[in-house]
Amino acid sequence: MIEFIDINKIFKNNIVLHDINLKIEDNSITVFVGPSGCGKTTTLKMINRLIKPTSGKILINGEDISQQNLIKLRRGIGYVIQQTGLFPHMTIRENIELVAKLQKMSHTERDLRVKELLEMVGLDYDTYANRYPKQLSGGQQQRVGIARAFMINPDIILMDEPFSALDPITRSQLQDELINIQTQTNKTIIFVSHDMDEAIKIADKICIMEKGKIVQYDDPETILKNPINDFVSNFVGTNRIWSSPEYIKVQDIMETDPITCFPEISLFKCIRKMKHERVDSLLVVDKKNKFQGVIKIKNIQKEPDHYKQVKDIMYVPEYTTSPEKSILDVLKEVNNHNISTLPVIDQDGILQGIITKSSLVTTLSQQFDFSIDDE
Ligand SMILES: Nc1ncnc2c1ncn2[C@@H]1O[C@H](COP(=O)(O)OP(=O)(O)OP(=O)(O)O)[C@@H](O)[C@H]1O
Ligand SMILES: [Mg+2]
Structure with a gap:
């Protein structure tokens, strides 16, 4: 030293x-x-x-x-x-x-x-x-x-x-x-x-x-x-x-309030929440906000029994990301695997936010536009 x-x-x-x-x-x-x-x-x-x-x-x-x-x-x-x-x-x-x-x-x-x-x-x-x-x-x-x-x-x-x-x-x-x-x-x-x-x-x-x-x-x-x-x-x-x-890290641009539901609610309630929030998927978390999976409207539509619970038909996504990841790495992943949204999960498994492909692209392209404006 x-x-x-x-x-x-x-x-x-x-x-x-x-x-x-x-x-x-x-x-x-x-x-x-x-x-x-x-x-x-x-x-x-x-x-x-x-x-x-x-x-x-x-x-x-x-x-x-x-x-x-x-x-x-x-x-x-x-x-x-x-x-x-x-x-x-x-x-x-x-x-x-x-x-x-x-x-x-x-x-x-x-x-x-x-x-x-x-x-x-x-x-x-x-x-x-x-x-x-x-x-x-x-x-x-x-x-x-x-x-x-x-x-x-x-x-x-x-x-x-x-x-x-x-x-x-x-x-x-x-x-x-x-x-x-x-x-x-x-x-x-x-x-x-x-x-x-x-x-x-x-x-x-x-x-x-x-x-x-x-x-x-x-x-x-x-x-x-x-x-x-x-x-x-x-x-x-x-x-x-x-x-x-x-x-630039995921945590700098992620949305921190993703719309979530608990695994135990019925599909009826789940649909109501999706309609109310105008989204076609929800992130599923437990009471401690630990990430459990994703549920999409199209999966519910295929399920005749709407008395079933979210946990019966939710799935665990193949790709998730963490708050410290660089957005360049994430962009690569999103493009390579054609993913539109990525749950952001910390090392304890707690859901911290969500990243969408469009927010990534907007973030990067906005800057590009700015630099053109500057000239
Ligand atoms: N031998 C010297 N006698 C008197 N003043 C000096 C001498 N060497 C450096 N200085 C003064 O000390 C200050 C710092 O100089 P220095 O060379 O460390 O700057 P610098 O940050 O390396 O600048 P630059 O980016 O131009 O190389 C300057 O104001 C310079 O004029
Ligand atoms: Mg010098």
Whole structure:
């Protein structure tokens, strides 16, 4: 864990960081976002001691980094910046292995590692290892920058707007690859961006900064759904949640008052209720609102004996859903199995609501209409 305790930074009478207190979990991607000049780079550079706090301290795994040997500290931290910082007169291989060479890693071991890392970032070793940086595209150079940061296998990787100079397609590919690499290598990645879309896509936690202060530090979903103040909502962008439909849950759009009946009532009463409520099916629940099944008017019509009880002819539907499910998953299910309604049941079997295909489609298409109106 990386811990910022009461960190302040003053540059020439200018307070650029105020009382930063923050805990960054291991094995995750944390993204710092915020407007230009808010202090993201300054915060990042304190972790590898490129910048010294005016007051306060930073602990890595409980140890105060200001007390650590600088070389040892930096050996455990990879660093990737926007301008890649590759040496133009060195080949790709030489650039990647530089630090390992200084640390006297053997030639064979280095070579194996370079191969492995180029593969990890999607570059062919035979094609690229002996080229010079200027013979690579910007995106390829940035991949090399990432490979280099991983060379001596540090636990922590700092990345300062590494993708911001890339075209949107390359950028999106590298974001995907970064997520993969993080999952495979279990590194702690701290990433600076001023792009909220990028943050939402890659982050486990987002730290939003404004004028040297942390405004909100949360997982992407919470930030989208519960921005803490106007600054965050403006920064996130209103309706942003709708451009990330994977964060919209069944509970956000379900109808919470479905029309229900008890299993013991007669079919007569059941029909009366359907007529009164103008519906052609009812959800059946027990006295504790535990879901039992569904009854439809067409099933009742086939049954000559209307003195029978609901429980005699109700059925248990093949598909139900739960409040935490993403509506994208539900939409897939609804389309694949041609379902028109889905009871929403929590983990204790209690009926929480109902989702209809039309409400799903309306929810998604409304947003589509909104975005057209906006233009
Ligand atoms: N070496 C320095 N001397 C004086 N002021 C500095 C120095 N480095 C940064 N600052 C100031 O500190 C503030 C925070 O800078 P920082 O580079 O951390 O911002 P940032 O959030 O990374 O911005 P950007 O998105 O533009 O990269 C800015 O107001 C900047 O002008
Ligand atoms: Mg910066």
